[in-house]
Amino acid sequence: MLTTLAIGNYRSMLDLTVSLEPLNVITGANGSGKSNLYRALRLLAATARGDVIAALANEGGLASTFWAGPETLTRSMRDGSAPVQGSPRRHAQRLRLGFSDEDYGYLIELGLPKPDVTTAFNLDPEIKREVIWAGPSYRPANALIDRNGPLVKIREGRRWRVISHHLNSFDSLFSQVADARVTPEILTLRERIRGWRFYDHFRTDNEAPARQVQLSTRTPVLHHDGHDLAAALETIREIGDAAALDNAIEDAFPGARLSITPSDDGRLRLTLHQHGLLRPLTAAELSDGTLRYLLLVAALLTPRPPSLMVLNEPENSLHPDLLPALARLIGQASRHGQVWVVSHASQLVAALNELPDCHGIELEKTLGETRIQDQEILDTPSWQWP
Missing domain, CATH: 3.40.50 (Rossmann fold)
Known part of the structure; x- marks a missing residue:
């Protein structure tokens, strides 16, 4: 540290x-x-x-x-x-x-x-x-x-x-x-x-790497561009803290459920089942904020925590209602390695400052x-x- x-x-x-x-x-x-x-x-x-x-x-x-x-x-x-x-x-x-x-x-x-x-x-x-x-x-x-x-x-x-x-x-x-x-x-x-590890360039546009279906391989560390999102989330479920993953989804999207399913050609398909919808949404259909939150979940719940993780303006594209859940997720990650958050979102900063041992630098x-x-x-x- x-x-x-x-x-x-x-x-x-x-x-x-x-x-x-x-x-x-x-x-x-x-x-x-x-x-x-x-x-x-x-x-x-x-x-x-x-x-x-x-x-x-x-x-x-x-x-x-x-x-x-x-x-x-x-x-x-x-x-x-x-x-x-x-x-x-x-x-x-x-x-x-x-x-x-x-x-x-x-x-x-x-x-x-x-x-x-x-x-x-x-x-x-x-x-x-x-x-x-x-x-x-x-x-x-x-x-x-x-x-x-x-x-x-x-x-x-x-x-x-x-x-x-x-x-x-x-x-x-x-x-x-x-x-x-x-x-x-x-x-x-x-x-x-x-x-x-530095995370500051997560794309969420229609051509974002995280929206594309990728070949599956065990991924304990999410890539900085998020192209291996589905594999990183499945790796958390198999060798990491699966309960924390489910809790992070429930905390942000009550009643939602994340599914990662393999295909015959060795690719992983990410879908999010949300309360009230008749079918799950694929990664290509998710809103920018939902996709970014899933990327942050994959980064913060890594089964291989780094000595230092830096998140630069993680609040981009996130709805304000997601910021308290993100703050709790960041607090959980800081118990396993040092975390820096660079932010100008007052709601996220306030939620983080309520966590024990949070060091605010203004x-x-x-x-x-x-x-x-x-x-x-x-x-x-x-x-x-x-």
């Missing part, structure tokens, strides 16, 4: 440190930075897959992701006694992302390269620094692995040993020096991060900077960048 997330110089986040719990609900007004927080976490996940550079390119390039305000927002700027204005930059621009969990912490710093006439990739960001440490926050004394430019060193007792002098600027530790014998911490963190924007509303200095988790 992540305990702290830190973001520096990324879009509207000049310097943000967030404390985390098993169930976290991120909310705030439009434009407050909810999407930026979500995208920062996705960039962290991309480092473990080895494609953080490509992920930044998809965002328009590193330069476009940098904080657009002054390098430092002074106290006088914040209280309005001085105008917001820039000054000569004292430090090189770096995009900084980091987190700590119950065992380890990790951070990455990315910057722009020096102009080089020998390459056509002068806009590709470079990985300037990566550090893995033991404990809740970075300190030089608890660092285990330190990558500075092309140089990678690991701690052996009280000494450091260099294990690489020539790591490419576009390659992360996770893709190049993960070794079970030499650097088990890298391998452990890489697999943890690769296990994070964002606000001041002078273009995303901050946590009412967060005092004493409430800010301990965090230090190298």
